[in-house]
Amino acid sequence: MSTPTDVRDSGRNPGPEPVGKPVGKPVGKVAGKLAHGIQRVTSAALGPYQSAVIRIGFAATYLLFLLREFPHRHEMYGPDGPWQWGMAEQLIGNNGAFTVLMWSDGTVWFESVYALALVSAALLMVGWRSRTMSVLFMVGVLSLQNRSIFMGDGGDNVIHLMAIYLVLTRCAQVWSLDARRAGRNAARAADGLGPVRDVAGPVLWTVLGSVLLVATFMGGLGGTWWLPTLLWVLWVGNGAWWAANRFAPDGEPRTLLDVLANLAHNTTLVVIMAEVCLIYATAGWYKIQGSRWQDGTALYYPLKLDYFTPWPGLSDLLASSGVMVMVLTYGTVLVQVAFPFTLFNRRVKNVLLVAMIGEHAGIALLLGLPFFSMAMIAADAVFLPTVFLVWLGGRATLTRERFFSRRVRKGSATADRGRAEEDEGEVPQHSGGAGHTLVG
Numbered sequence: 001m002s003t004p005t006d007v008r009d010s011g012r013n014p015g016p017e018p019v020g021k022p023v024g025k026p027v028g029k030v031a032g033k034l035a036h037g038i039q040r041v042t043s044a045a046l047g048p049y050q051s052a053v054i055r056i057g058f059a060a061t062y063l064l065f066l067l068r069e070f071p072h073r074h075e076m077y078g079p080d081g082p083w084q085w086g087m088a089e090q091l092i093g094n095n096g097a098f099t100v101l102m103w104s105d106g107t108v109w110f111e112s113v114y115a116l117a118l119v120s121a122a123l124l125m126v127g128w129r130s131r132t133m134s135v136l137f138m139v140g141v142l143s144l145q146n147r148s149i150f151m152g153d154g155g156d157n158v159i160h161l162m163a164i165y166l167v168l169t170r171c172a173q174v175w176s177l178d179a180r181r182a183g184r185n186a187a188r189a190a191d192g193l194g195p196v197r198d199v200a201g202p203v204l205w206t207v208l209g210s211v212l213l214v215a216t217f218m219g220g221l222g223g224t225w226w227l228p229t230l231l232w233v234l235w236v237g238n239g240a241w242w243a244a245n246r247f248a249p250d251g252e253p254r255t256l257l258d259v260l261a262n263l264a265h266n267t268t269l270v271v272i273m274a275e276v277c278l279i280y281a282t283a284g285w286y287k288i289q290g291s292r293w294q295d296g297t298a299l300y301y302p303l304k305l306d307y308f309t310p311w312p313g314l315s316d317l318l319a320s321s322g323v324m325v326m327v328l329t330y331g332t333v334l335v336q337v338a339f340p341f342t343l344f345n346r347r348v349k350n351v352l353l354v355a356m357i358g359e360h361a362g363i364a365l366l367l368g369l370p371f372f373s374m375a376m377i378a379a380d381a382v383f384l385p386t387v388f389l390v391w392l393g394g395r396a397t398l399t400r401e402r403f404f405s406r407r408v409r410k411g412s413a414t415a416d417r418g419r420a421e422e423d424e425g426e427v428p429q430h431s432g433g434a435g436h437t438l439v440g
Contacts, residue, residue: 045265048173049389050382052127054272055134055171057378058162059125061155062141065371066118076151077101078110083148092146096223099146100139103220116140124166127176131238132204134171135231138163155372158379161275167234168268170261175393201242209235269382276379277340280356284336293333296326302367310368318366332359343383353383 045051066073074080085105092102101113117140124133141163145152152160172178185195212231215221221228237257244254292298302308303319318324335355342349357377364373 041266042259042262045170045173045262047269047382047386048170049175049386049393050384051169051171051265051269052173052175053381053384053389054162054378055127055130055166055169056125056175057381058159058166058375059121059137061371061374061378062137062159062163063118063121063125064374066114066121073114074107074110077114077144077147079105079107081148083150088147091149092222097142097146097149098222098224098227099143100215100220101143101147103215113140113143117144127172127178129200129204130172130176130178131167131234132201132208134167134169135208135234138167153369153372155369155375158279158375162272162375162379165268165272165275167230168264170265198242205235205238205242209239272379272382276382277343279376279379280336280339284333284338287333288337293329296329299329299332300325308367308369311366315366331355335359346385349383350385353380356380 040046069076075082079085088099089102091097092099101110103109116136120133120136120140124130124137141159145156145160181196188195212235216228216232221231237260240253241257241261244251244257248254287293287298290298292301300319303315303325309315335352339349339352339356342352357380360373360376360380364370
């Protein structure tokens with residue numbers, strides 16, 4: 001009677017197989033996959049285009065929000081607001097929240113903090129000194145929101161979280177001024193030249209380190225332990241990064257810092273993905289429990305509220321169709337509940353991702369919540385396909401080059417025409433609005 005081993009080895013009879021061999025193969029495969037996974041998450045910062053879109057999206061969202069509320073800033077976050085200084089001081093004393101607006105109750109200080117939030121959001125959006133600007137962006141967001149916590153909505157909560165996450169990401173590898181500067185330094189290194197002298201980086205590091213030191217000793221970093229720790233780790237890490245690049249660009253300290261930065265970036269990217277899935281899952285399952293969502297009429301009611309109807313005619317037209325209201329109501333719940341489960345299928349995930357972006361665009365248009373929608377679309381961008389983002393970036397670059405090249409050609413043709421007319425003594429004299437310019 002043959003054993004399974006006899007059947008497998010019939011015709012070649014290699015002799016008894018080593019006892020440890022069947023166990024060694026799977027263990028070796030698992031170890032190889034584990035090593036490959038560790039190497040992948042430490043050797044490179046994954047999702048560079050997705051993280052760049054998140055950076056640009058959230059910075060642009062908060063910048064536009066601050067600009068829109070600029071005439072009302074004193075009532076929302078400043079000394080003229082209903083949530084007065086004493087009330088904010090009492091609340092922050094209880095919850096230990098961080099806000100630099102509580103360092104002084106003066107108007108000049110408030111204007112300085114508001115301006116800092118505006119400038120840091122704009123510079124983070126274009127990717128100038130992104131490591132520093134991401135920290136200042138976080139400080140601006142936390143300071144304004146924690147000063148008057150009852151002024152926010154769901155979009156503000158998302159911005160609040162993403163502002164903290166962004167400081168741990170390498171979100172300026174593409175589509176940023178930092179990436180352009182790094183490319184120029186790489187080109188100089190290929191030509192045997194040294195990098196361009198960096199003056200702004202050490203100055204910013206020194207000034208912000210002094211402010212951080214004073215704030216730490218004065219107890220101005222809130223009542224939590226994680227925020228002072230995070231700020232000091234970032235400050236020391238940036239100093240170590242500069243020193244490693246300056247004195248040992250190819251040494252082991254530089255490699256170690258690169259590995260730590262990649263690991264922090266990739267971990268944070270996973271956290272952002274989990275956060276987005278959690279937002280949609282909880283929103284969808286809570287909707288299922290509501291009777292209006294169960295009978296398909298939930299969307300009808302906000303369309304009839306004056307506060308949420310910037311376009312009354314469009315809202316009334318949509319609300320007048322019972323079938324459309326029912327389809328959109330059930331579709332919203334279905335998309336939100338199903339999205340976390342579609343991550344295992346790329347095609348289905350992309351379809352639902354388009355549906356969710358369309359849903360938020362509809363919320364911005366019909367309900368008058370543009371900044372909430374912008375924040376959620378920016379968060380959804382973490383799941384956008386890299387191929388699509390590369391194509392989108394290529395199209396934007398091509399459009400920009402065509403635009404500027406056309407302007408250069410027009411300017412050159414105008415200058416050539418002007419020189420020719422001057423040489424021939426035929427410079428025309430225009431009067432009023434009758435003249436025109438020939439640009440070739």
